[in-house]
Amino acid sequence: MTTPQLLRLAQGLWQKIQDEYRLLLGFVAAIGLAVTFGALAGEMLEGDFGAFDKNFLLALRHSDDLATPIGPHFIQTAMVDITAMGSETILTLVTLMALGFLLLRKRYRQTLLVAAAVGGGAILSGILKSLFSRARPDVVPRLAEVSSGSFPSGHAMNSAIIYLTVAVLIARSYEDPRTRSFIVGLAALATLTIGFSRLYLGVHWPTDVAAGWLVGLAWALLMGMIAITLQKRRQIEQPVDDTTESEEKL
Template sequence: MLIDPRRWLFREQRFLALFLLGAALVAGFVALAGEMQEGETHAFDIAILKALRVPGDPAHLIGPGWLQTVATDITALGGVTVLTLVSLLAIAFLLLRGRWRQAGFTVLATLGGAVMGHLLKGLFARSRPEAVPHLVEVTSLSFPSGHSLNSAIVYLTLAVMIARSFTDRTSRVFTVAVAVLLVLAIGCTRVLLGVHYPTDVLGGWTLGAAWALLVGVVADVLQKQHRIEEPSNGQGEAKAPPHDSSA
């Protein structure tokens, strides 16, 4: 079968662009972590935290009275309980669509990302900010932000995997866009509530996005090799990997 050279070139250029983007995200995280450990980001972090509080009364956020309630509700979307529930529902969705291998790959991707985040927190061992009072209870270490990292890993990874269930561009773009907005909102609330430095959140975002990007590239390769299900045929049925008759 002849291969369309233009299509092949587009795929190669797309893969290169994704690779460069992923490398840039990882490099950004490494650079940020280095600056953080050297104390270069401390003044910036403290300035942002204090700018979000009422002058002379750091126990209260600037802005309307309902802002703290909204921030508390949104930040819960990045907690372990909600992320676990969302992951289980998304995996159930894939299973109901008959996408067994894709569901299994999603489990490995989300669990792998969570383990990575846990190990990095222990590696950097950064204490929580004390410049302003915490508006929600926290007990773990600070860098990278677990809510920012884990929400990026879970929501972006699930969005990438679920988007791969559709053939139309609109559904794919909408699915990923919703996940991106959700991740950004969760990260911002961690700074608003005073439980993370801004650089904690930036670190979580960059690393989480890099992980989700890696998952998307690997899934793309596996689909092309027919090792996981391809996008649906428009009738809600997954294109299953071909059966290996030599097995």
């Protein structure tokens, strides 16, 4: 075997080791997030975050008028609009649009994976929501209608599960790191702002939102690792170089 062949073999082995390490790291991170959620839930049940939760919500309101949040009035209007992005109706529409996009690109197996991931996340969300019966915040007037339990935040959890999971799986359609980062970055921004809107409107404790984010991020990571594994085994469609694809069309 010649020296160039040996070098290529060594590079291939090193790349394989790196890929396996990234996969392992991703699964470990997902497990770590799940464990952190469990610890947070335990502390919440014991009431250890009571003072922090209360002070955080009070900091978002004027001390002389707790019904009025800090900042200009248009921010409150914006928060009401943003929080709607985490509603079941909007999340369902986003999911359908994502599935339609993948079908349009003829990525049928990836479409099934996204549908299964979103459906599984919805089931997980429902189970976790039913396990806890934490009361909604009462230290400040609520600026939005709510009815279910407070922990974990359904808006934060479901938006993280839907936006992040869909973004991670759709990003696997592309080879370009910038495209992947842009897609996932937009989803992360949407998830963060939706979670914050629940605090600004006074309908959730901070630990509710943090718990929702932890579950959603863990689920998205897990689904991303599964997608990578399936692509390596060529059981779903491979990523494409969108730059090359665009050049070929031109």
